[in-house]
Amino acid sequence: MEIPLQITARDIELTDAIRSDITEKAVKLDSLYDRITRCRVVIDSPRRHPHEGKLYSVHIYMTLPGAELTVKREMDKDLYVAVRDAFRDARRKLEDFAREQRSDVKHHEEPPRGVVSNLFLERNYGFLTTDDGLEVYFHANSVVNGNFRKLKVGTKVRFVKEAGEKGPQASTVTVL
Numbered sequence: 001m002e003i004p005l006q007i008t009a010r011d012i013e014l015t016d017a018i019r020s021d022i023t024e025k026a027v028k029l030d031s032l033y034d035r036i037t038r039c040r041v042v043i044d045s046p047r048r049h050p051h052e053g054k055l056y057s058v059h060i061y062m063t064l065p066g067a068e069l070t071v072k073r074e075m076d077k078d079l080y081v082a083v084r085d086a087f088r089d090a091r092r093k094l095e096d097f098a099r100e101q102r103s104d105v106k107h108h109e110e111p112p113r114g115v116v117s118n119l120f121l122e123r124n125y126g127f128l129t130t131d132d133g134l135e136v137y138f139h140a141n142s143v144v145n146g147n148f149r150k151l152k153v154g155t156k157v158r159f160v161k162e163a164g165e166k167g168p169q170a171s172t173v174t175v176l
Contacts, residue, residue, distance in 0.1 A: 001030050003038040003063075012045040012056070018079060025087040029062070033094050038063040041086075043079070053077060058086035062094065069093045113176070116155045124148065128157060128170055136161060138170035147175055 005026045007019060026039050040061040045054055055075035062069045071090045076082035114128035114136065124140035126148075138159065140148035159170035 001026075001036050001039055006038075006040040008040065008042045010042065010044040012043060012079075014043065018083065021080065022083060022087075025083070029087070029090060029094060032091060033064070033098050035065055036062055036094075037065070043083075056082040058082045060086050060090045062090065064097065067097060069097060111158050112161055113156065113158050114170075116151050116153055116157060119151060119153060121149065126151065128159065128173070134168065136168045136170045137164060137166070138173050142169075142171045142173045144172060144174045151175070 005023060007014065007022055022041055026041070029039065030036050038061075042059040042061070044057045044059070055077060056079045057075045058071075058073045060069075060071040069090070071086050071093060073082055073086040073089065076085065112130055114130045117127050117129040117135065119126040126138055128136045128138060130136060136159070142159075143151065156176040158174045158176055160172045161168050162171055163169075
């Protein structure tokens with residue numbers, strides 16, 4: 001961090017142990033994403049809850065290049081638990097931010113496409129031919145929305161390929 005960690009306590013006196021715990025967790029955040037310019041932790045104990053006693057809230061403000069991440073945790077009876085949960089949420093937000101900065105987003109593979117090449121309506125099955133020339137078996141039950149009887153040779157479809165007893169077969173055949 002370019003600016004040292006700032007810990008602020010409102011309506012509560014922090015012990016050295018809790019300050020040490022917060023510092024340790026902030027150092028872990030800094031090692032996770034080394035471009036944090038500032039981290040500010042605010043601990044608040046605004047009032048006593050009539051049924052639950054004293055409650056603590058923890059807010060973490062992180063300044064990063066081009067963004068500011070904020071974590072506001074719900075109140076908790078145990079100060080250590082409130083700090084732990086707030087830093088866990090901060091870590092998740094920081095990981096998401098770093099992933100977004102790297103453009104490291106999951107890309108799902110497009111399901112294979114094909115064309116109905118043979119139909120055997122009386123036996124409830126047919127064959128698809130994929131773009132790369134592979135012939136794939138499919139059963140009438142694999143056709144989505146029960147559209148098997150509406151299929152014709154040349155119909156374009158999308159499907160999920162799986163291994164069958166006698167070679168590749170299609171499941172979840174969807175008409176395009």
